[in-house]
Amino acid sequence: MADPFPFELVSPExxxxxxxxxxxxxxxxxxxxxxxxxxxxxxxxxxxxxVVVTLAxxxxxxxxxxxxxxxxxxxxLTILAEQAIPVESLNAEDIASQxxxxxEDVTDARDDASKTAAATRLAxxxxxxxxxxx
Amino acid sequence: xxxxKELRNRIASVKATQKITKAMQMVAAAKLxxxxxxxxxxxxxAERMGAVLANVAAGVAGQSDAPRLLAGTGxxxxxxxxxxxxxxxxxxxxxxxxxxxxxxxxxxxxxxGKTVKILCVGKKGYDALRRLFQNEIIELIELxxxxxxxxxxxxxxxxxxxxxxxxxxxxxxxxxxxxxxxxIQQIPTAQQLIPAQVPTxxxxxxxxxxxxxxxxxxxxxxxxxxxxxxxxxxxxxLLENVASEMGAKMSAMDNATRNAGEMIKKYTLRYNRTxxxxxxxxxxxxxxxxxxx
Numbered sequence: 001m002a003d004p005f006p007f008e009l010v011s012p013e014x015x016x017x018x019x020x021x022x023x024x025x026x027x028x029x030x031x032x033x034x035x036x037x038x039x040x041x042x043x044x045x046x047x048x049x050x051v052v053v054t055l056a057x058x059x060x061x062x063x064x065x066x067x068x069x070x071x072x073x074x075x076x077l078t079i080l081a082e083q084a085i086p087v088e089s090l091n092a093e094d095i096a097s098q099x100x101x102x103x104e105d106v107t108d109a110r111d112d113a114s115k116t117a118a119a120t121r122l123a124x125x126x127x128x129x130x131x132x133x134x
Numbered sequence: 135x136x137x138x139k140e141l142r143n144r145i146a147s148v149k150a151t152q153k154i155t156k157a158m159q160m161v162a163a164a165k166l167x168x169x170x171x172x173x174x175x176x177x178x179x180a181e182r183m184g185a186v187l188a189n190v191a192a193g194v195a196g197q198s199d200a201p202r203l204l205a206g207t208g209x210x211x212x213x214x215x216x217x218x219x220x221x222x223x224x225x226x227x228x229x230x231x232x233x234x235x236x237x238x239x240x241x242x243x244x245x246x247g248k249t250v251k252i253l254c255v256g257k258k259g260y261d262a263l264r265r266l267f268q269n270e271i272i273e274l275i276e277l278x279x280x281x282x283x284x285x286x287x288x289x290x291x292x293x294x295x296x297x298x299x300x301x302x303x304x305x306x307x308x309x310x311x312x313x314x315x316x317x318i319q320q321i322p323t324a325q326q327l328i329p330a331q332v333p334t335x336x337x338x339x340x341x342x343x344x345x346x347x348x349x350x351x352x353x354x355x356x357x358x359x360x361x362x363x364x365x366x367x368x369x370x371x372l373l374e375n376v377a378s379e380m381g382a383k384m385s386a387m388d389n390a391t392r393n394a395g396e397m398i399k400k401y402t403l404r405y406n407r408t409x410x411x412x413x414x415x416x417x418x419x420x421x422x423x424x425x426x427x
Contacts, residue, residue, distance in 0.1 A: 010182055012285040012369055014175035030349050043190065044349040045358055069359065071186050073346075078182050082362070083285070 004056040005037040006076030009063060011084040016063065017053065024077055025052040026070045035070075035077050042072040048098075048124045050087065050131060051079060062087040064128065066098070087132065095132070099125050138412070141405040145398055152394035158224070159387035166317070166380035172282070173314065173373040180370050187330070187363055189346065190356050201353070203360040206329035207305045212249040214304035215239060216295065216327070218311040218371055219259030220379040221278045226386035228312060228320060228379055233262035235322040236310045240267060251304055255291060255372070283376060288369035295368075296361055299328060311371040312378035318385050320378035325371070327364055 004020035025034045027049025035042075051063045068081035085094070102122040109115035136144070191204060217236045219229045236259070240250050252267055254260035254274045263271060273294075280287055295307060307328040313321040348355055 008178075008182070010179045012176060012179050012288075012366055013172070015178045028349060041346045042349070043186070043346055043355060045355055069186060069355070071182070071189075073189075078186075080179060080182055080186065 003037045005035075005039075007053065008076070008078045009051065009053070009065075009081065009084055010078070011081050016084050016086075017061070020056045021077075022054045022056060022058070024054070024079075026077075026079065027051065027065070028070065035072055039072045039077070041074070042070075044070050046070055046079070046081070048121065048128055050128065051081075051084075064090050064095075064132075090132070095125065095129050099129065138405065138408055141401055141408065145401045145405065148394050148397050148401065152391055152398065155387045155390040155394060159384055159391060162225075162380045162384040162387060166377060166384055169373065169377040169380050170314070173370075173377045176370055176373050180366050183359075183363055183366050187359055190348075190352060190359060191330075201356055201360055203299070203328060203364075204330050204356070207302070209305045210248075212251065212304040212306075213243050214251045214253060214295070214298065214307040214328075216253045216255060216291075216307065216309040216368075217259040217263065218309065218375050219254070219256035219262075220375070221257050221276065223258060224386065225379050225383035226389075228382035229256075229258040230262060231320075231322045232310055232312055233259050235324060236263065237266065239308070239310070239324060240270065253295070256375075277372075283369070283372050285365065285369055288372055289365045292361065292365035292368050295327070295364065304328075309368065309371050311375045312382075314374050314377040314381060317381040320382055325367070327367055330360055330363060 002022045004022050007017070007019065007021035007024055008015065009017040023034055023036050025032060026044070027047050028044040029047045030044070032049075033044070046065060046068050048066045049064075051065050053061045053063070055061060063081075064085045064087055065079065065081040066083040068079060068084075071078045071080070099122065102118060102125055105118035106115060106122055109118050215236055217232065219232050223229065236252070240252070243250050250267075250270050252263060252271045254263065254271060255277065257274065257276055257278065260271065260274045275291060275294075277283065277287060298304060299307070306326065308324050308326050310322070310324050313323045315321055
């Protein structure tokens, strides 16, 4: 059995969760990764996706995050999310509207680089929609 | 000497005003509580962001290819002032003290021969600065229709600032807002946004920074982190501002209510005196009339 480590999930508006977790699965922009206790110091950007937190009590909580950073250091894991919503209180409309926004971004994009970025974002959001089964 | 009727009317009108100011004070108190909670809730993110930024920036500090948001453009000629004020008045010296700080700053910069551009957030600051700096003001962003200021609002402003920066429209950006200390104390503050001022945490940095692993690499993360840091700082400033505005409004309205109370007391005293004088006068007239018979 793994030992718990300090975990924090913060969005610009508030601190969503701050308590010890056994493991956290983070949707990193270059692939998902799981953080356990004594993970090496690590810093990654995250893509839109679902963070799965297993709390010290063994209970799992899921959050939808829309981009941001994950910072693992000696003090534990901190996720700085651009936006974070517990999956239970997330409705299909939220994701659908974000997908619409992303689609607009793709059509509005002026140069190739921003177009690629917007298209990647759209694809990631669609993945999330598929995972959550909305 | 005003007549009894005039005095009665005046008392009634001051009473009506007092009711309004009292109501405004209570609304401001309720909003202040919410604004304060919002400002406090936003603080952890800004703190963590600062810590992460300090860690990452330590790695690239001094390198010639450091991002422009961190290193600046190398020039110090054109300054952008982002002046955040309220949309409404009736909150004491809140708006004017921010405007004054911005004005002094602008004049000082102009004396040094720098070019100043002003971006107004909130209508009151725009009204105050428009007369003096008509040509310097480049845009007014109104937040009147926004009920609860969120990350999206701050992000929109940040995007505008960043696109101006990318176009080379300015070299240094400073944001003006009011820091909330307490209900009776708000401190107008100027804070530099670009180039980013990285908080230095000397005690922790050397040991942890060295063995960090990055995914993707440091430069990419920093490129993503810096613009977001600006959004976060703007959000913090806006939230502090709302709390300050409500605090200032609350104490201004409290003063107004107390003033109205004093005025009512004064007028009532005068009203009663005049009334008694009239009764006495009438009595004297009746008595002297009866004696004359």
